[in-house]
Amino acid sequence: MAIHSIMAMGPAMTPSTPKAAPxxxxxxxxxxxxLKEAIQEVNTAQVQSDVMTDKLVRGEDVDLHNVMIAAQKASVALSATMEVRNKVVEAYQEVMRMPV
Known part of the structure; x- marks a missing residue:
């Protein structure tokens, strides 16, 4: 049975200097x-869904099930984004109602 040094365990086990708080x-x-990247991903999903739908309408070679999957992904992403937005607005309103 080989016994290895604790320092050989990797960077997770090595002592590190304390980092400055952001x-x-x-x-x-x-x-x-x-937030910008997350909204961009939702927009990308919407654009991809629109492109695939347009291809289907024009009769290009695209599978219906792939179009439906892309549309559902875009729909779910947009719904989740709207729910997060609603929660943020609700939290903001709650903070604004707090007495100072």
Whole structure:
């Protein structure tokens, strides 16, 4: 039975220097970037669904089930995005109602 050093376990087990806490501005930038990318993914799904639907309507070589799957993915993504938006607006309204 071989005994290995704890340092050989990998980077997860090695001591690290403490990192500086992210500033509020950094956190806002990261959140803004994440939100922008998420909305872009929803838009991409919508565009892909539209393209596939147009191909089907024009009679091009595209499978109906692939068109329906793309449409459902786009629909679910948009619905989820709207629910998140509604929750964010609701949370904002709740914070605005708090007494100072």
């Amino acid at each position: 500033t509020s501005f950094d956190s806002q930038q990261k959140f803004g970037t994440y």
